[in-house]
Amino acid sequence: MFVINCPYCGERDQTEFSCHGEAHIARPDNPAEVSDEEWGEYLFFRNNPKGIHFERWTHDHGCRRWFNVMRDTVSDKIIKTYKMGDQKPGVTDV
Amino acid sequence: MSNQNRTMYGGRIDRGKVINFVFNGKKYKGFHGDTLASALLANDVHLVGRSFKYHRARGILTAGSEEPNAIVQLGLGARTEPNMRATEIELYEGLEAASQNCWPSVNYDIGSLNNVLSSIFPAGFYYKTFKWPPSLWLFYEHFIRKAAGLGHSPTAKNPDRYEQKFYYCDLTIVGGGISGLLSALAAGRSGCSVLLIDENPELGGYLLDYNFSINEKDGIKYIKNIVDELYSMDNVRILKRTTAMGYYDYNYLTALEKVTNHCDQLSKTLPRERYWRVRSKKIVLAQGAFERPLVFADNDRPGIMMASAGKKYLSRYGVLPGKSVVLFTNNDHAYQTAFEFNDKGAKLSVVDTRDNIDSRIQKKCEDLGIKLYSSSSIISTNGNKKVNQIEVQKVDRKQNELSGECITLDTDCILMSGGWNPAVQLFSQSRGKLRYDNVLNTFVPDKLIQDQIIIGCNNGCFDLSKNLNHSYQEGLNAAKDLNYEIADSINWTGEEEISFTESSVEPYMLGKKKVTKGSKHFIDFQNDVTAADIFLAQREGYISVEHTKRYTTTGMGTDQGKTSNVNALALMSHIHDKPVDEIGHTTFRPPFSPQTFGAIAGRSVDHLFDPERRTSIHKWHEENNAVFEDVGQWKRPYYFPKKKENIHDAVKRECLAVRNSLGMLDASTLGKIDLRGPDTTKFLDMIYTNAWSKLEIGSCRYGLMCNEHGMIFDDGVTTRLGEDHYHMTTTTGGAARVMSWLEEFLQTEWLDMEVFCTSVTEQWTVLSISGPNSRKFLQELTDIDLSKENFPFMKFREGKVCDIDSRVFRISFTGELSFEVNVPSRYGRFVWEQFMQHGKKYNITPYGTETMHVLRAEKGFIIVGQDTDGSVTPMDMNMDWIVSKKKQDFLGKRSFTRPDTMRSDRKKFVGLLVNDKKTVLPEGSHIVEKALKQPPMKMLGHVTSSYYSPILGHPIALAMVKNGSNHLGEKVEIPLMNGKVIEATIADTVFYDKEGNKNNE
Amino acid sequence: MKYSFYNLVRNSFSYHENWEKAWSSPELKPEYDVIIVGGGGHGLGTAYYLAKEFGVKNIAVLEKGWIGGGNTGRNTTIIRSNYLWDESAALYNHAVNLWEGLSSELNFNVMFSQRGLFHLAHSVHDMQEITRRGYSNYLNGIDAEILNQEQVAKKIPHMNMHGRYPVLGALLQRRAGTARHDAVAWGYARAAENLGVDIIQNCEVKGIDISNGKVVGLQTTKGSVKVDKVGLVPAGHSSVLADMAGFTLPINSVPLQALVSEPIKPILDCVIMSNSVHVYVSQSDKGELVVGAGSDAYNSYSQRGSFDMIEHMMAPLVELFPIFSRLKMLRSWGGIVDVTPDRSPIIGKTPVKDLFINCGWGTGGFKATPGSAHVFAETVSKGEPNDIAAPFSLDRHYSGALVDEAAAAAVAH
Amino acid sequence: MNNDKNHLSPLADKIPINSDNISLQQNEFIGKLNLRVKENDLKAREVIENYFNYILPKLSGEVSGNDEGRVLWLGPNEYLILCSDENKSNIINNLKEKLKESFYALTDVSDYYLTMRLSGPKSIEVLSKACPLNFEKNLLKKNSCAQSYISKATVLIDRLSDEPVFDISVRWSFAEYLWDWLVDSSNEFIVSE
């Protein structure tokens, strides 16, 4: 049970949030032009690392904003939360 | 005779308050302050239960939450509770308890036959037999299941109430022994908000039963002063009778408080238990330690108990569990118990496995006339329902062999002490790492992961003075860390009559031969796991601790190995001749003690189980006899039966009313979203499959949404209210999903798009009136010009309806002339009633979802989620017309051109007409070309919707059929489960008013 | 030594000191024909069928911890085959057919107990769903009965039929049930070892050697090893192994939790699953209620999950069975499940030649164990999937030919 | 004008709680407007602030306002304006004029939410049974607000005074559930044995 630091509301209980999988997956600019393979990658294929993971959460029972979380999938420790559109942190930023 | 084992005086019970209770049908008396276990011992009841597998006679082993043996069925009827630890049950007037896992009685238990046959039931025997013939396994299993299990589940609904609580504080301290108390004191004095949790009814922990001093004062009195001071602090909250159950990430701790369990009077308002969810900045673990049993032959007989338990029964409850007592120990500390028993008139002998025993102790034994057998071990015990005799022999610890003559001693009570295991359960749950301490011969906390502190015996320190100083100092440190101005430091001295020397603690000392053959050396008492079973597991290759655990079930009982784990590991270490650290340990998992389901469910039971979402007209529906349907959390009227009507009659009447005159549906549950901003049209173009730029202000349009896989995921009508302003409707079940779908793209993908979405679902109550008379009717109640010319189909108008500011949409889901009147919810019921009243002359008929489904099916309109699942595209539904060819991109478009989505033999949406014109096909039944005598049969598709159509006078169905649109007019068959085969013909999806004139009237 | 009642009695005279090892701990050899990575039920089963039916001689199973310690050892043991789509039905029913003879085949009692499974329907929509699935099962030759409210009430006497979401009916599969999870791993291990398979525990694969697009060896914590063909069956860790071989999978590894009550005398003699009230429960032979529900939504490799998931399965359980409210949770735990977008497994070839994968069983692969192992053994030995396995290729994520059990509102377990 | 008599709330039949420890009442209908305007759209914000004569909250949990109304922070870019029921259409229309050029949304949600008032010394005790907020951190002060959930209903809680007085807003369709839940949870603090 995490405590999640919503970039807008501050620290709140995990049960106010929900997770929506990997972050920083951009929709192809022109889907018509990508191959079936590339489209399949965009739809389904995900980084699923044992270690640092970037993921999207929403503060459902709060400000209803989407934001990004950088979390270690082994210790489950949240390293950083940041707003959508903010630069993806590098491991050295931590 | 009663309370024959009670001492004349002493103990912390209230001898003035006699309490009557019943055990196994017999009446007994105890005192206020007793536990069931202490009261039974006082009454000389030692045989309390039967073991899991062999049905061995079992008594009371411990005096706390670690008890594996004395677990009983408590209470009667709906309040009965299985597997309750007699050692934790506080006695109350009228308490009734009984032994479990025995038949006909605990004294004569047929199951104990298993014990006689036990030689063929070693660990894992069932894997080796009962395999033949396979068909008989269920038969064998029936008997295995009957023999297994412990107590009985209640068979009536639980009448009690359970509450929950979220709690935040600076510091939570688990354990109200001296260590926890001092930490609380230090942190409390420094101003921290402190939560102190202890599972017992009294604070003070282990030392409450011993003679000791703090700063040269009487220790017990000292504890009382600390407790009083803590109670006087506003910033300290104390929870007694509360067990910390789980320790999760981010210092999240759950605890279960017994609120009224221990009371004889049931409370009308107070819960039985309260489940705490605590988040603290720091957690102090001060849980103390559990005494470890010694492993010897037949070490499980009633009358054999832990030394500290014996001490507790004597000191706290004034109960002398035996008169002729043997202390079996490998450490100094347990001698205190021996001396105290001696003091209270018991005849004592001591068997000590060690060669060198402290000379002061030897001397004291001599002085008191206590016979001391050093370098010795108990090698066998006797006694059917209670121990009555033991054999003692010299042990050569180096060779691990027994030697010399066997001495036989008569006894009625054995007190054993094999050292102490810190209660590391919660620490381990918190991801803390353990280390095996070769001096204490047990696991102790090593690496901390969370913001936590471990103190006292919990930390593997058994020196009182050290613990006092450390605990207090850690309380101060915590306060300092949390930026409080800390209270003064104090120098503590503490002294126990005999302290625990860390000299030698031998977990296991018996010759190997002795273990495997003959009698049973129990490791896990509850699950009947013997040393021989551990040997067997190793021999057969179940060498990993985890395999040993699962193969033998050691540590898997209701005590989760609190008494057995370390002994099992030590034995494995001995067998493999490897350090215990290399053997490792199994995973500690929540909860710390078994935790009531009802408390975890809390008040989310009965009418509060899940919200019933209700529209503003709900009460009217109720008053008017509606039968409701659950749609997600919503309650929707399903149909409105009149007196003797069944569903078919009612639906038929409702359908015809709409087709012939006027019907009304509460459509408020549809999702409604207000969209606004300069990019809204562009946004809708991406969200929906069709195009929006040409939609005029004041017009409505039906739209279909696909997910990125190209599959239909919601639909609804969206209306352009202004240049940049739209009102979107969604399906009832899809409302939340659509809202978050929109937000997802706006917030994460198209950050530059200027669109705001606001949910307005409940702002508007929607009354959908439908039928040829709807215009005439509504015109009487509104100032909006409803004429065909001025308010065409798929248009939107604002105005007064029944004098209420309303939004009216001319859209239709029935195929009839229809208006959807939206009024603010507070007026919903008012307008509905006005409609009902003024509509009388048109025989206005309220209808429910079933009628709505029939009417739209007659028109071939789809219901997302019924006619579609998440695997169909708009083209599969023959809805190519709503898929824009011009738009370059919209969500889902790219997926339409994947090979599988373009397959020509995909299932298509079609109508079905049964050839007998009578049978209403089951929704979900499957279609074949030609039925075979028997399955398997190749399926072409399935029926998605199926009804009797009152207006057409015959059944209609909608279906998904492979390449169906190319087979219109062809015959197919639907084999039913009862063997019947129904013939049907593939038809168009529109059954009624194919030209679509009705809604344009 | 054969396991039998006769031998149990015989061995009791020698204090059971003469039982042989169920499997031994051989050293890792320098080279194998086939290596299976992952000593769960699926991996051990694959090795067994490779040796038994497909004539492969030199096989090893590498397990990073102890065999059966992954999801095989931590699932709620539900076995059924009443899946909606033909492809799934064929696969899972192949498994149930094998389950029925498994104890005798392995000479190890895996306690496959066909006590029947009820999928409860709580709404009109649920009724449509179970009817559709029931009919599809029926025509696929899988046993299915659609029961009405009365019939359900009679069969499950202590269930609350009229709660917030009343029980309107159920889909019953009588051939469904449970099995003793650990025994499945142990039984396959013992049988495989009898056929000469090396079962190597505490041997973690850390790297995959690829030469010219073909797998040639593995790097492990016990050294490197040469190999001709490799089958990856690492469940929760499938992405980690795919990473080593240089490709990605359409998989997220998420926690799934379960719990058991204290043991009680028999009170529930079938398996109950409710998708709408969201809980499933059965009673084990030992007497505990085994309870499960949904998975956490975030990726994690910590075998724990968040406790609110456990909390959220308690209220539904008590709602369905108010009589269980006073019972107690004995232990809760978590596993790591590899979830695919369509909730169907991935079986077959990978971008690397002679490297095969069998993963993505997510929250529901225990029931498939023998079937999965059997078709995968064939795939590995022949280099091509058979008809049952073919629809579950990795390619479907590009072509769109998903076997979408999730979309069709079928349940996951 | 709309006929007031016909206002109907699903809580109309519910019996309020009035006790020393806990009180629970249904609030009158008032005007509630959901305002969306970008944080960095200073121009639009100024117009709005000038119009209302108060400033918009900047941070999570802030409430501001004046005698005529209150405004609650719901999220970045999102606020709930509380005003008199009569005034709401005026506000919408006036701002429509003033904000012609701006990207904003002002939506009537007066009936989307129902609001009930929980007060009394035990009210935090009641709420914290199933609301995960840290009341020390989130709702310690008068004029602070927070969104969260209570049991299974998403709520907006607005603290009105230094005494524990809370206005709890919930979606209309959940109102009865929440009310029943609050009554049930207050039980142990009201009835004494």
Ligand SMILES: Cc1cc2nc3c(=O)[nH]c(=O)nc-3n(C[C@H](O)[C@H](O)[C@H](O)COP(=O)(O)OP(=O)(O)OC[C@H]3O[C@@H](n4cnc5c(N)ncnc54)[C@H](O)[C@@H]3O)c2cc1C
């Ligand atoms: C709580 C829970 C409940 C479930 N309930 C059910 C149910 O009721 N019915 C059902 O059908 N299914 C259920 N499942 C799913 C089911 O357990 C799994 O799908 C199934 O057990 C997978 O089996 P497996 O043999 O593929 O995986 P596993 O048993 O997980 O085996 C994979 C093995 O690979 C090993 N491994 C991983 N990486 C490496 C490496 N690098 N080197 C060497 N070895 C490695 C792992 O240690 C592991 O032992 C449940 C799962 C969970 C967690």
Ligand SMILES: NC(=O)c1ccc[n+]([C@@H]2O[C@H](COP(=O)([O-])OP(=O)(O)OC[C@H]3O[C@@H](n4cnc5c(N)ncnc54)[C@H](O)[C@@H]3O)[C@@H](O)[C@H]2O)c1
């Ligand atoms: N068994 C022993 O702890 C032990 C052994 C030898 C000596 N001593 C003496 O006792 C002194 C201090 O003892 P201590 O304070 O460290 O331990 P303690 O045993 O006195 O106190 C620990 C308390 O924590 C409670 N507890 C444990 N787990 C709990 C849980 N999950 N939830 C709620 N309560 C829980 C126990 O019931 C107990 O009351 C030592 O310095 C030593 O002199 C104790």
Ligand SMILES: Cc1cc2nc3c(=O)[nH]c(=O)nc-3n(C[C@H](O)[C@H](O)[C@H](O)COP(=O)(O)O)c2cc1C
């Ligand atoms: C079907 C099943 C039944 C179980 N029954 C018990 C049990 O009776 N007692 C027990 O302590 N654990 C029981 N467990 C849980 C295991 O002890 C253990 O928690 C689980 O296998 C996961 O392993 P881990 O906790 O070691 O990570 C059971 C697990 C399963 C899958």
Ligand SMILES: [Zn+2]
């Ligand atoms: Zn937030």
